[in-house]
Amino acid sequence: QVSREETDQLCAENTGSVARYSSSFTAWEYFPRDLEERRWPAAVLAMYEDLGLVHRFGIERSTLARFVLMVRKGYRDPPYHNFSHAYSVAHFAYLMLKNLQLVESRCLDDLESLSLLTACLCHDLDHRGTTNSFQVASRSVLASLYSSEGSVMEQHHFAQSVCILNTDGCNILSELPPKDYTQCLDMVRGMILATDLSRHLSIMTELEAMASGGYRSCEPRHRRLLHSLLMTAADLSDQTKRWLSSKKAAKLVYREFFSQGDMEKQMGNDPSEMMDRERAFIPKLQIQFLDDIALPVYSLMGSLFPACEEVYAQTKANRRCWQRMADICSRRNATNVQSIDVFD
Numbered sequence: 001q002v003s004r005e006e007t008d009q010l011c012a013e014n015t016g017s018v019a020r021y022s023s024s025f026t027a028w029e030y031f032p033r034d035l036e037e038r039r040w041p042a043a044v045l046a047m048y049e050d051l052g053l054v055h056r057f058g059i060e061r062s063t064l065a066r067f068v069l070m071v072r073k074g075y076r077d078p079p080y081h082n083f084s085h086a087y088s089v090a091h092f093a094y095l096m097l098k099n100l101q102l103v104e105s106r107c108l109d110d111l112e113s114l115s116l117l118t119a120c121l122c123h124d125l126d127h128r129g130t131t132n133s134f135q136v137a138s139r140s141v142l143a144s145l146y147s148s149e150g151s152v153m154e155q156h157h158f159a160q161s162v163c164i165l166n167t168d169g170c171n172i173l174s175e176l177p178p179k180d181y182t183q184c185l186d187m188v189r190g191m192i193l194a195t196d197l198s199r200h201l202s203i204m205t206e207l208e209a210m211a212s213g214g215y216r217s218c219e220p221r222h223r224r225l226l227h228s229l230l231m232t233a234a235d236l237s238d239q240t241k242r243w244l245s246s247k248k249a250a251k252l253v254y255r256e257f258f259s260q261g262d263m264e265k266q267m268g269n270d271p272s273e274m275m276d277r278e279r280a281f282i283p284k285l286q287i288q289f290l291d292d293i294a295l296p297v298y299s300l301m302g303s304l305f306p307a308c309e310e311v312y313a314q315t316k317a318n319r320r321c322w323q324r325m326a327d328i329c330s331r332r333n334a335t336n337v338q339s340i341d342v343f344d
């Protein structure tokens with residue numbers, strides 16, 4: 001639960017305009033974690049307000065304050081999948097809504113905007129820093145609950161979101177008419193499930209078809225596809241920032257992967273190369289990840305929304321940096337290239 005004074009303090013904070021947090025708060029290149037950590041909840045409130053969601057859906061400020069503080073409490077502290085990731089992902093969704101004018105251009109409606117921002121904030125709730133396959137291999141409680149439907153972690157993240165909404169004084173959707181409430185929850189569920197890599201890969205062909213044929217907002221399937229693409233674009237947004245920030249984010253992802261690999265070894269299982277600190281060559285793995293997963297996402301975003309092309313360009317620039325690092329490391333053929341030191 002969240003203490004009364006914490007809520008009152010956040011609620012009383014005049015979150016005002018987003019410019020209070022940074023003059024470049026709405027710029028693609030702004031790195032949200034540059035803002036001091038204790039101001040992140042207030043920045044989240046300011047994003048909801050700035051998008052007109054508080055007014056449009058009659059959200060009580062104290063309810064929104066309690067909700068955001070409960071979500072922050074709902075994250076654990078693994079190296080990467082913690083509240084700073086959730087806050088960054090929500091910030092990128094805010095950037096897309098704002099800079100691509102997704103509601104103004106009628107690509108999305110207000111309810112989808114509310115669903116997207118909320119889904120981003122909640123999309124990794126209670127993450128343990130391990131993958132779906134690790135849940136099954138380690139026979140975790142979550143696997144026993146959800147493995148039959150797949151997307152084990154993502155189903156758990158959604159379940160945690162519903163728990164928070166059902167906590168007294170935290171339901172930011174309470175003023176929605178029943179039909180909108182159900183629709184919003186349904187969209188939040190679909191958006192969170194979309195951040196399962198295997199689901200994302202399974203819709204890539206449809207996304208490419210939509211990008212080449214053009215987005216048709218009148219088609220429900222196109223709207224669902226856009227929800228999914230916006231979620232993965234937000235989830236990967238660390239890779240669209242300046243080199244040093246995106247490299248640092250990758251370092252944290254590998255810290256999680258390697259500790260999972262260590263646990264897999266202790267369990268007597270062989271970890272994949274990407275999870276094995278003895279075998280992983282990070283620059284090559286990052287080039288593969290950018291080529292196979294991240295760059296296609298921002299390329300699709302760039303073809304659907306020309307204003308997003310600079311995001312794709314920055315991600316390509318980061319890939320070139322990884323290529324340079326790969327060349328230097330393999331030329332030096334340094335022994336330590338196998339470990340995380342390659343970042344320092």
Ligand SMILES: Cc1nc2ccc(C(=O)NCC(C)C)cc2n2c(-c3cc(OC(C)(C)C)ccc3Cl)nnc12
Nearest residue numbers: 131194195196197200231232235236249250253289293
């Ligand atoms: C810097 C960076 N490197 C990554 C390298 C590999 C992989 C990965 O999962 N490889 C597959 C293997 C494990 C079977 C993910 C990486 N990754 C993510 C990420 C994205 C996710 O979901 C979407 C958005 C759907 C892709 C879901 C989870 C994560 Cl950790 N975020 N940052 C990164």
Ligand SMILES: [Mg+2]
Nearest residue numbers: 123124195196
């Ligand atoms: Mg996730």
Ligand SMILES: [Zn+2]
Nearest residue numbers: 085123124235
């Ligand atoms: Zn995530």
